[in-house]
Amino acid sequence: xxxxxxxxxxxxxxxxxxxxxxxxxxxxxxxxxxxxxxxxxxxxxxxxxxxxxxxxxxxxxxxxxxxxxxxxxxxxxxxxxxxxxxxxxxxxxxxxxxxxxxxxxxxxxxxxxxxxxxxxxxxxxxxxxxxxxxxxxxxxxxxxxxxxxxxxxxxxxxxxxxxxxxxxxxxxxxxxxxxxxxxxxxxxxxxxxxxxxxxxxxxxxxxxxxxxxxxxx
Numbered sequence: 001x002x003x004x005x006x007x008x009x010x011x012x013x014x015x016x017x018x019x020x021x022x023x024x025x026x027x028x029x030x031x032x033x034x035x036x037x038x039x040x041x042x043x044x045x046x047x048x049x050x051x052x053x054x055x056x057x058x059x060x061x062x063x064x065x066x067x068x069x070x071x072x073x074x075x076x077x078x079x080x081x082x083x084x085x086x087x088x089x090x091x092x093x094x095x096x097x098x099x100x101x102x103x104x105x106x107x108x109x110x111x112x113x114x115x116x117x118x119x120x121x122x123x124x125x126x127x128x129x130x131x132x133x134x135x136x137x138x139x140x141x142x143x144x145x146x147x148x149x150x151x152x153x154x155x156x157x158x159x160x161x162x163x164x165x166x167x168x169x170x171x172x173x174x175x176x177x178x179x180x181x182x183x184x185x186x187x188x189x190x191x192x193x194x195x196x197x198x199x200x201x202x203x204x205x206x207x208x209x210x211x212x213x214x215x216x217x
Contacts, residue, residue: 007094014090015212019203022083026196029076030189036068037185069183070144076191077141080134083199084112087206091120109138122202122209130198133168136161137191140170140181149181 043060088101097119104115116122125131139161143149151158155178162172162179168190171182206212 010090010094011212014087014094015203015207015210018083018087018090019199022079022199023196025079026076026192026199029072029192033072033185033188033192036072040065040068065184066182069185069188070149070181072188073137073183073191074141074144076188076195077137080195080198081109081112084109084116088112088115088120091116095120109134120209122205124205125202128198128201130194130201133191133194134198136165137194140165143181150175151179151181153178 040060043056085101091097092100099115099119101112101115104111104119106114113125117125139158143151143158151162153159159179162170162181165187166172169184169186171184171187173180173182
C-alpha cells in the first residue's frame with residue numbers, strides 16, 4: 001500500500017530537512033560569535049575619537065561580552081528545547097500516536113526526551129557524553145534565568161557543575177559570598193558543538209528507529 005503523499009512529505013521534513021534547518025541555525029550562531037568577537041576587539045580599547053577610555057574598555061571587555069554571550073547560550077538552549085518539542089509534536093501527528101507531548105509527565109527537555117524514548121521508542125538518547133553535558137547546561141541555564149548566574153556556597157550540586165564545566169572554558173568569578181557564572185565565546189562555541197553533535201546523533205537514532213531510508217529524501 002502506497003503511503004499518503006502528504007504524510008511522505010512530512011516524514012521527509014522530519015527525518016531530513018528539520019535537522020538540516022537546525023544545523024544551519026547552529027552555523028549561524030557560530031557566525032554571530034565570530035562577528036561579535038571581531039566587533040568587540042575593534043571597540044575594546046579606544047573610543048570614537050581614537051583615545052583610550054577606561055569606560056570604553058570596561059564596556060567592551062567586560063559588560064557587553066557578558067551580556068552577549070549569556071544571551072547566546074540561552075538562545076542555544078532555547079533552540080534545543082523548542083526543536084525537541086516540535087519533533088515530538090510532528091511524530092505524534094504523522095504516526096498517529098494516542099499519547100501527545102502535552103499528555104506526558106514532566107517539563108522541558110526531560111519531558112521531550114521521555115516522550116521520544118517511551119512513546120516513539122527512540123533509543124540511545126541519554127547515554128552519550130553530549131547528553132551529560134546538556135544536563136549541565138540545563139542547570140547553568142536555570143541559574144542564569146532564575147538567579148542571574150549567581151551560585152551560593154550551599155548550592156553544592158551547582159558548584160560541582162560549574163567546576164566540571166570550567167574545564168570546557170566556562171568562566172566562573174569567585175565573589176565574597178559565592179560564585180558567578182560568566183559566559184565567554186569559547187564556552188559558547190563548546191556548547192554549540194555539543195548541541196550540534198547531539199542533534200546529529202538524534203537524527204541517526206530517529207532514522208534507525210523508524211527504518212527510514214535515505215533514498216526517500
